[in-house]
Amino acid sequence: MTYILDDYAILSPLRFRNNWLKLAIVTFGVLAGVSSTSPFVPFTIALCMSFTTIYFGKVPAKFYFKILAVPAGFVFVSVVIIAFFFGEGANYFAFDVFGYILGVNSQGLNMALLILARTIGGMSCLFFLSLTTPMIELFAVLKKAKFPDSFVEIAMMMYRYIFVFLDVAMGIKYAQTVRLGYRDFKTSFRSTVMLGASLFIRSWEQGEKLYLSMNSRCYDGKLMVYDEKRPVKMPELLLTGAYFTIVLMVFYFTNGMSLI
Template sequence: MAYILDDYAILSPLRAKNNWLKLSIVAFGVLVGVSSSSPITPFLIAVCMSFATIFFGKVPAKFYFRILAVPAGFVLVSVVIIAFFFGEGSKLFSFDVFGYTLGVSSAGLSMALLVLSRTLGGMSCLFFLSLTTPMIELFSVLKATKFPDSFIEIAMMMYRYIFVFLDVAAGIRYAQLMRLGYKDFRTSFRSMVMLGTNLFIRSWEQGEKLYLSMNSRCYDGKLIVLDEKRPVMLPEIVLTSLYFIFIIIVFYYTRDILVI
């Protein structure tokens, strides 16, 4: 709970930069990475966005790679399945398991690398945004894009109370641990059921308190979201343009290159 994404986003030097510029960089990276037919471009996008997050955003490298390892772990399972069960052509290697032959073809391995590179490229772009821009500023961007007010307000309340309930859950679990609530499987199962029940009751109580507090403050159906104007400086435009041009050149000249 001490190290959440918003903590790093609030302290990041890139927080003071224009939100629309950061969104355009992220959207460009995601679209180009998904559109690339070669894994080279998405891998390059992942490297560039990771470097920008760590070097310019001042995010600790250990923390960054730890959170990046979570989606990477999930995608590695998919990559192994794709490599073994998709693609045709000559087998790079194969072996027998219970009378069945399993092998990896060049087409399957190329597809697996492409999926891996696209995932890493997209996740690095999203982590760049989440680690340099607090959520409240993203809500102001949504407000400026004329999203429905009800959608934005529900999203703001959900995001706020995620951490309230996490804090409550951590407190309850700590109290259960002090009372040996997880000493064996049966006790752990019972403690988890009690934890879920208490969270449901607390969420109901928090919803009623929120309703009363908003009505007491003359809530008229709209939440005010502050939008701070940040001009885009010339060095930022030059650096972003050079990055876009470089990625487009790599995308064009590697569109027919396969690693395998």
């Protein structure tokens, strides 16, 4: 339950910067990375966002690259499949698998690298936002952006009770473990089923308690969210403008280029 994203976001110096500016930076990075036909733009965005998160956001580099490696590992499987099964042209290398030639060509490899770059660039933008902005402040931004109240409040409750039920699940699993509930496959399967059933019952009970407690406090369908005003300072505008300029220049000069 320690070392979750919100822990680093609360302690980050970038937490006290304007949330709308951070959203603009993230939105720009995601759109530029997806729109680019060259992997150079997403890689540039990933480099800038990673440097900002680690250097200015004071997020430990080891933790940052550890969480970035999770989506990168998933996309690596897709990249390998795309490199082998998509594209046309001369093969760089090939294998004969039961009479079927399985190889990697230039077009398929470039497509795979572009998807890998877009994924890393997009995840770097999202991690920049999640590691520098607590979720409660993002909910305040959504509320100020005129999102439906019911949507924002349900999201707030879901986020809150993820950790409540995670704590309950960890407690139940620990109790099962000390009673040798996971000593073999059959016992582990039975313990997992019991854990899921217990969590379902606990969530049902917690929902009833939440409903009663909110009604007893005269809940009228709206939850108040504190939104602190943080003006944008000139150094922040200059750094943001420099970042936008670098990305746009790379976008313009590398449009259509490939790594291979």
